[in-house]
Amino acid sequence: MKTVFSYVKPYKWPIAIALILMLIELSVELIQPLIIAKIIDDGIMKDDVSVIWTWGGVMMLMAIIAFLSGATNSFFASHASQSFGFDVRTALFKQVQQFTVATFTKFPTAGLITRLTSDVTMVQNVLFMSLRIMLRAPLLVIGSIIMAFIVNAYLAMFLVIGAPFLIFFLYYMVKKGVSYFALVQVRLDRVNRVLQENLQAVRLVKAYLRGTFESSRFEKVSNLLKMDTVKALRVMEIILPLLLLVMNISLLAVLWFGASEIKSNNAQIGELVAIVNYAMRMTGAFSMFAFIIMAFARAKASAERMEEVLLVNEGLERDEETGKMLGTTEGEISFHNVTFSYPNTLEPVLKNISFAVKSGEKLAIMGATGAGKSTLLQLIPRFFEATTGLVKVDGKDVNKWSLDQLRQAIGLVPQQSLLFTGSIYQNLAWGKIEASIEELQHAAKQAQIHTSIEQFAKGYDTRVGQKGVNLSGGQKQRLSIARALVRKPEILLLDDSTSALDVKTEAALWEALDKEQATMLVVTQKIRTAKGADRVLLLDNGQIAAYGSHEELLETSDLYRQIAESQQEQEVPAHATDSI
Numbered sequence: 031m032k033t034v035f036s037y038v039k040p041y042k043w044p045i046a047i048a049l050i051l052m053l054i055e056l057s058v059e060l061i062q063p064l065i066i067a068k069i070i071d072d073g074i075m076k077d078d079v080s081v082i083w084t085w086g087g088v089m090m091l092m093a094i095i096a097f098l099s100g101a102t103n104s105f106f107a108s109h110a111s112q113s114f115g116f117d118v119r120t121a122l123f124k125q126v127q128q129f130t131v132a133t134f135t136k137f138p139t140a141g142l143i144t145r146l147t148s149d150v151t152m153v154q155n156v157l158f159m160s161l162r163i164m165l166r167a168p169l170l171v172i173g174s175i176i177m178a179f180i181v182n183a184y185l186a187m188f189l190v191i192g193a194p195f196l197i198f199f200l201y202y203m204v205k206k207g208v209s210y211f212a213l214v215q216v217r218l219d220r221v222n223r224v225l226q227e228n229l230q231a232v233r234l235v236k237a238y239l240r241g242t243f244e245s246s247r248f249e250k251v252s253n254l255l256k257m258d259t260v261k262a263l264r265v266m267e268i269i270l271p272l273l274l275l276v277m278n279i280s281l282l283a284v285l286w287f288g289a290s291e292i293k294s295n296n297a298q299i300g301e302l303v304a305i306v307n308y309a310m311r312m313t314g315a316f317s318m319f320a321f322i323i324m325a326f327a328r329a330k331a332s333a334e335r336m337e338e339v340l341l342v343n344e345g346l347e348r349d350e351e352t353g354k355m356l357g358t359t360e361g362e363i364s365f366h367n368v369t370f371s372y373p374n375t376l377e378p379v380l381k382n383i384s385f386a387v388k389s390g391e392k393l394a395i396m397g398a399t400g401a402g403k404s405t406l407l408q409l410i411p412r413f414f415e416a417t418t419g420l421v422k423v424d425g426k427d428v429n430k431w432s433l434d435q436l437r438q439a440i441g442l443v444p445q446q447s448l449l450f451t452g453s454i455y456q457n458l459a460w461g462k463i464e465a466s467i468e469e470l471q472h473a474a475k476q477a478q479i480h481t482s483i484e485q486f487a488k489g490y491d492t493r494v495g496q497k498g499v500n501l502s503g504g505q506k507q508r509l510s511i512a513r514a515l516v517r518k519p520e521i522l523l524l525d526d527s528t529s530a531l532d533v534k535t536e537a538a539l540w541e542a543l544d545k546e547q548a549t550m551l552v553v554t555q556k557i558r559t560a561k562g563a564d565r566v567l568l569l570d571n572g573q574i575a576a577y578g579s580h581e582e583l584l585e586t587s588d589l590y591r592q593i594a595e596s597q598q599e600q601e602v603p604a605h606a607t608d609s610i
C-alpha cells in the first residue's frame with residue numbers, strides 16, 4: 031500500500047487544508063448541542079430572551095462558517111483526489127508499457143484494464159469522500175464522546191459502555207469486507223474479460239451462431255459477480271443493525287438514568303438534551319459506518335491490486351546501455367546456439383539455433399505451424415530473451431543494446447495486422463509521427479496499397495474502424511507493411527504478412543521491398559517467396575531442419591523438396607514464375 035499512498039504525498043497541502051476545513055465544520059457541529067443546552071437552561075428555563083438572541087446569533091454565525099468551510103473543503107478535496115487519480119493512472123500506464131511481453135502473460139488484459147480504470151476510480155473516490163465526509167464519522171463519534179463527558183461525565187458513561195462491542199463489530203466488518211471485496215474485483219475482471227473477448231470476436235460469434243452460448247457464459251460470470259457482491263454487502267447489512275442496537279440501548283440508558291439525575295437535581299434538562307443530541311449524532315455517524323467501511327474495504331482491495339502492478343520489478347524491460355549513442359545499425363543479424371523456452375513452459379520452443387544474415391540480405395523462415403517461426407522473430411526486438419545462447423544485431427548482443435535504438439532499427443509486421451482507430455494517415459504515421467505526407471504515400475506505394483486508398487471516398491483521411499473492421503484482410507496486411515516501411519528500418523521482420531495477398535500484388539510488393547536496402551527476415555509458407563530469398567531457414571519442431579539457398583535445399587533437404595513439390599501441384603502455371 032506504501033507505493034500507492036506515495037502518490038498522495040504531492041497533495042499534502044490541499045489535503046491538510048481540506049482536513050482543517052473539515053475539522054472546523056465538525057467543531058461547529060459538536061459545539062451546537064452545547065449552545066442548545068445553554069439556550070434551554072439559561073434562556074428558556076430562566077425566561078431570559080437576551081440569552082436566546084445572543085446564543086441564537088452565535089449559532090447562526092457558526093452555521094455560516096460551517097457552510098463556507100464545507101464549500102472550500104469540497105474544492106480542495108476534489109482537486110487532491112482527481113490529481114491523485116490522474117497521477118496514479120499515468121504511473122500505472124507507464125509501468126504497464128515497460129512490461130516485458132512475458133510479464134503480460136501474468137496480467138491478463140481485462141484485469142489490467144480494470145486495475146487502471148475501476149480500481150483507480152475506487153481509491154480516488156474514497157480519498158475524496160475521506161476528505162469530505164468519511165473522516166467526519168469517526169471524528170464525530172470521538173468528538174461527541176468527549177463533549178458528552180464535558181457536559182455530564184456520569185451520563186456520558188452510558189454512551190461508552192457499549193464500546194467493546196462496537197470495536198469488535200467494526201473490526202470484523204473491515205476484516206471480512208477487504209477479503210470479500212478483493213474477490214469482487216476479481217469477478218469484475220472476469221466479466222470484463224468475457225465482454226472484451228465477445229466484442230473482439232463479434233463476427234465469429236455471429237457466424238458460428240454462438241450468441242446464446244456466449245450470453246449464458248456472460249450471465250454465469252455476471253452472476254458470480256452479483257453473488258459475491260451480495261455476500262460482501264451482507265456482512266455490512268448484518269453488522270450495521272447490531273451497531274445501531276447497541277447505540278439505541280445506550281440512548282435508553284442515558285434517558286432512564288438522566289431522568290432520575292434531573293429529579294435528584296444532579297443534572298439539568300439542557301444537559302440531558304445535549305447528551306441525547308450527542309448520542310443521536312453518534313448513532314447517525316454509525317449508520318454511515320457501514321457505507322464508509324464498505325468503501326474503505328473496496329478501496330483497500332483496489333489499492334492492493336494497483337500495487338501489484340506498480341511493484342513489478344523483475345519483468346520490466348531494461349536498457350543495458352541507455353543513453354549511449356551507438357550509431358545507425360547495419361542490420362546484420364546472427365543467432366548463436368540459441369535455445370528458448372517461454373517463461374511458463376519447460377520444453378524449449380527453439381533449440382540450438384545458429385545462423386547469420388548479412389546487411390541487406392533476405393532470409394525466408396519456413397516450417398510447420400508451431401515450429402517456432404514467430405518465436406524466433408520475437409527474440410530480435412527482445413520481446414523475449416534467449417534462455418541460452420546469443421542473439422546479435424551488428425555483432426552486438428541484443429541485451430546490450432539500448433531498447434529504443436534496437437527497436438528503432440526494426441520494422442515489425444506481426445502475423446495479425448493490428449490497426450488503431452483513426453485515419454489511414456494516422457495509422458501510417460504511427461511509427462514515425464514526424465513523417466511527411468510524401469513519406470507516408472511513398473511507403474503506401476511500396477506496400478501496394480496506395481491505389482486502393484486513393485479509391486476510398488476520403489482517401490488517406492478514411493477512418494479505420496476499431497481494429498480495422500472496415501478493411502479487407504489484404505488491405506490490413508498491406509497497411510501494416512506500409513506502417514513499418516515509413517520508418518525506413520534497417521531490419522524488416524515480416525511474420526507471414528502477405529498471406530492474404532493475391533499472387534500479382536505480392537510479386538509487386540516483393541519487387542518494391544527488394545529495392546529497400548533492409549535486411550529482411552520473412553516468415554512464409556510459400557516456396558515462391560522462399561525462392562526469392564538469399565537463403566531459407568527451415569524449422570522443424572524448434573530445430574533447424576535445413577539452411578541454405580532455395581536451390582541448395584531442393585538438392586539437400588527431403589522435407590523442403592516435399593513442400594516445394596506439394597506447392598507446385600497447387601500453383602497456377604501462369605503465376606508460378608511470378609516470384610519476388
Ligand SMILES: Nc1ncnc2c1ncn2[C@@H]1O[C@H](COP(=O)(O)OP(=O)(O)OP(=O)(O)O)[C@@H](O)[C@H]1O
Nearest residue numbers: 135372375379397398399400401402403404405406
Ligand atoms: N506466449 C507463449 N507461451 C507459451 N508457449 C507459447 C507462447 N507463444 C507460443 N508458444 C508455443 O511456442 C511454439 C511455437 O510457436 P510459434 O508461434 O513461434 O510458432 P510458428 O511457427 O510461428 O507457428 P504459426 O505458423 O502457426 O504461426 C508453439 O508450440 C506454441 O504453442
